[in-house]
Amino acid sequence: MEDLKAASPSRLREIIRKGEFTGPTAGLAAGYAQANLVILPEELAFEFMLFIHRNPKPCPVLDVTDPGDPEPKLTAPGADIRQDLPKYRIYERGKLTAEVTNILKYWREDFVAFLIGCSFTFEAAFLKAGIPVRHIEEKKNVPMFITNIQCKEAGRFKGPMVVSMRPIPGRLIPKAVEITSRYKAVHGSPIHIGHPQSIGIKDINSPDFGDAVTIRKGELPVFWACGVTPQAVAMETKPSIMITHSPGHMFITDIKNEQLAEYY
């Protein structure tokens, strides 16, 4: 059995393209950035581009393809966005209608693919720096919450910001802020520290997505803008068709995590 954690991004994408791996990608091709995927028809692309430009923290875009072109040239030359992710979700008018392992038969000449940075990148940096990542320790999904912070609107796209939460000991919070402020391309510094209520979160133990995690004594909840935001906001417009990765089944880029620290 080949060690997928040590695989190069192009090798891993090749294995996925052949249909030999269809699972979640956390920890695979270690050291390389993974990305969220949103595919929309060109008719919505400019407005979505405006939305992500106006909301860089929840929507740190790494790459946008030319209409009809399945190759993400900036982040993974030679890759094919239609078959290099292990699992995709098809949404029609806002409803999930299929989950598939490639989207060749759905592809259209007016499709534009948006690759959006993912917090796996800064979590790897946290672990190196000795900052605990509770949901990894507890083998759970990161807890995510819908806040009362409204994103800046753009055309048909509007809605609240979704955040992820990581409990961090008070003495390590400054380090966590320093590290993530270097990673603008994967959500950047936190958007809030310490008071869930003040951003509209009623119960820190009941996340809207993902799993609750333990907050230990001396720790505070720290909140980062989350890549679920652009998907949720796009869904609200009920586009005739929209394709995303399945949760946890990300696109593997050729960009090293460390490169993203200076991506902009």
Add this chain to the structure above:
Amino acid sequence: MEDLKAASPSRLREIIRKGEFTGPTAGLAAGYAQANLVILPEELAFEFMLFIHRNPKPCPVLDVTDPGDPEPKLTAPGADIRQDLPKYRIYERGKLTAEVTNILKYWREDFVAFLIGCSFTFEAAFLKAGIPVRHIEEKKNVPMFITNIQCKEAGRFKGPMVVSMRPIPGRLIPKAVEITSRYKAVHGSPIHIGHPQSIGIKDINSPDFGDAVTIRKGELPVFWACGVTPQAVAMETKPSIMITHSPGHMFITDIKNEQLAEYY
């Protein structure tokens, strides 16, 4: 006579809107960021947005308006892009056809305005840090050169990167790199230091735009990506209509220079 250097951005825009000031804006509303303007029909807007996303150093976009909306909501709420710049240039199919002090009669419901960061912001930081800015000392325009570095293409937009050059003493170059690397929103760190020939510049004393400046003993030419690039590239596509600011007659934003150090 009102001191325009000390004026607030909104006051200065008001004076300009009334037609009471039509000159260059360098040094006015001191401390606030000024921006380059490119207006294109919506038909080209998505491709231009792709181009600027793929080329963040020459095209550090600060704000993009909704189609038909003359208000740059992110950078200057309440402003009117059609009349708040002192001078505009109208290009039809790539040819300059008029220079005007407002564009009310040209405005269309499908126009999208792009505001692009300007190096005035980091030059202010240089002066504070004791780094010489030769073209200011010599009361000239910054020298600009067309390089052999090709921008990343997007649809109809492609072309070489234009750079600006500032001669800096070797011992101060590290400081100049540190400062500009904080200002991602106004071109960021240099794209080259020291060897004009290796980026296709034949004669450092014959700039393609602006004026030649003195390079003193112990100084090296340092090159930054230049905001002329997106205008030049857009012009090459010969759009039916394109509107820009007149050189030096910039848009005054409500954003403080220092805020741009953390804009992304």
